[in-house]
Amino acid sequence: MQVFLMNKDTKVMKLEFLEDKNLFSNVIQIKNIKYAPLSIYKAYQDNKNVLTEVNKWFKGRNIPIWRDDLFYLLKRLDVHAADELLMKSYALSLSDQYWVKPCKSKLEYKDINFFENDFGFSDFLDITFSGSYIKRKISLMTPNNTTDGRLKKTWVIENNKKILVKGGYKDNPTAPLxxxxxxxxxxxxxxxxxxxxxxxxxxxxxxxxxxxxxxNTEFITAHSILKDELIGNYREIYERYIKILEANGISDARDNLEDMLLLDYLIMNVDRHLNNFGIIRDVNTLKWISVAPIFDSGEAMNLEMLADDTMVINDNGRLFNEVVYFDKFLELIRKTRKYDLEKLDNVVDECESILKKYQDVSKMSDKDIYNLCYLLNLRIKKLKTNFRKCLITFDIHT
Ligand SMILES: Nc1ncnc2c1ncn2[C@@H]1O[C@H](COP(=O)(O)OP(=O)(O)O)[C@@H](O)[C@H]1O
Ligand SMILES: [Mg+2]
Known part of the structure; x- marks a missing residue:
């Protein structure tokens, strides 16, 4: 079948699509390549194989094989593999405006996109989170065919807003908390x-x-931005990333990245991989608007208690292509004066009250809650001490 890769109503390219294999076999005609997903545009510019990149991009739109309980989800949806789902909803997503349109179709973006049009979600939510089988046919015209990430998740609509519901890995409450x-x-x-x-x-x-x-916008991952440029150590890649963002008009890129580093230091987030941060682009003008707000900070505050009550914590986070000691994160933060750390003074108490509120569901013991709050308090204190040191050094130098 001949199809167009679309960005809203802009035709990016015409392709041959193999329905039985769920992949593209030929690029028939390039139309508006600038409107392609960034990774595909870069491949085109670098004279690389565009077809290979389109297929990579398309595969990356699947619910990944490492999705928690994917086997059961597919079984309940009555499909054999996640890639069978993509074309059931024109590969539409709620994180960007790309879709795949059969050339014969008269459809327009306004008729089918999930930003403007509602979609049924209660069955999908049910089979994702309740583990039940549903006898009736479930509508596959949904943005839930293209969600990324390991955790179980479902887009739903509440008060006219599109809301992403995310569970904990193997129903463990830590990620949501x-x-x-x-x-x-x-x-x-x-x-x-x-x-x-x-x-x-x-x-x-x-x-x-x-x-x-x-x-009118799309999320572009740091991975797409840095593709082929992940060379050197994490400091070099960090600076390169900031330079690219600034060159594309995001002048406060460094400040925003420093915010992310600060948060990840505090909660000891071990999962800030290149698909867990990025930028927002205007899909009409292709202007880079801003750094994306921080999301997916669930894999954090990992602690283990030994029999003698010693707390074991993982001191290493992730920075670009490297595993890096959390204390090194702070060395990258220049604007230490910007933060009013006194504002963190109530966070431990607030955290404790939330943990207590949901204790029946989370099944955390009083001791678990105490340990978690103790660790959070420790991190805040450590941050304050480190920043004080930075300020003293700064004052001596000025
Ligand atoms: N609030 C959101 N709005 C738009 N897209 C989102 C939002 N949250 C997540 N995404 C997209 O969904 C992907 C998966 O979500 P994420 O929170 O990272 O899940 P996981 O914890 O399973 O990795 C993200 O990489 C991003 O592309
Ligand atoms: Mg993620």
Whole structure:
């Protein structure tokens, strides 16, 4: 079947699509390549194989094979593999405006996109989080065919807003709780972030957040931006990343990245890989608008208690292509004076009250809660001490 790769109503290119294999076999005609996903545009510019890149991009739109309980989800949806789902909804997403349109189709973007049009979600939510089988046919015209990431998740509509519901890995409550904790810290310090709320579905804790993309924007991952440029150590790549963003008009890139480093230091986030941060681009003008608000901070505050009550923590986070000691994160933060760390003074108490509120569902013991709050307090104190040192050094030098 001949199809167009579309960005809203702009035709990016014409391709031959093999329906039985769910991949593209030929690029028939390039039309508006600038409107292609960034990774494809770069491949074109660098004279690389565009078809290979289109297929890579398309595969990356699948629910990944490492999705928690994917086997059960596919079984309940009555498909054999995640890639069978993509074309059931024209590969539409709620994180960007790309779609794949059969050349014969008269469809326009306004008729089908999920930013403007509602979609059924209750069955999908049910089979994702409740583990139940549903006899009737489930509608596959949904943005839930293209969600990324390891955690179970479902886009739903609440009060006319598109909301992403995310569970914990193997129903463990830590990821939703950490998302909430990250939001609390960001709110206290005035850091640009996606705000996560907590909720309970099927007696399990989940987090909920609003879509940070609208009908005129797209999320571009740091991975797409840095593709082929992940050379050198993490400091070099960090500076390169900032330079690229600044060159594309995001003048406050460094400040925003420093905010992210600060948060990740505090909660010891071990999962800030290159698909967990990025930028927002205007899909009409292709102008880079801003750094994306911080999201996906769930894999954090990992601690283990030994029999003799010693607390074991993982001191290493992730910075670009390297595993890096968390203390090194702070060396990258130049604007230490910007943060009013006194604002963190209530966060430990707030955290404790939230943990207590959801204790029946999370099944955390009093001791678990005490240990977590103890660790959070320790991190805040450590940050304050480190920043004080920075300020003294700074004052001596000026
Ligand atoms: N609030 C949001 N608005 C738009 N897109 C989002 C939002 N949250 C996540 N995404 C997209 O969904 C992907 C998966 O979400 P993420 O929170 O990273 O899940 P996981 O914890 O499973 O990795 C992200 O990489 C991003 O592309
Ligand atoms: Mg993620």
């Amino acid at each position: 950490n998302e909430y904790l990250a939001s609390m810290i960001c709110n206290a310090l005035g850091i640009n972030h996606v705000d996560y709320e907590l909720d309970i579905i099927n007696e399990k804790l989940v987090s909920k957040c609003e879509d940070f993309i609208d009908g």
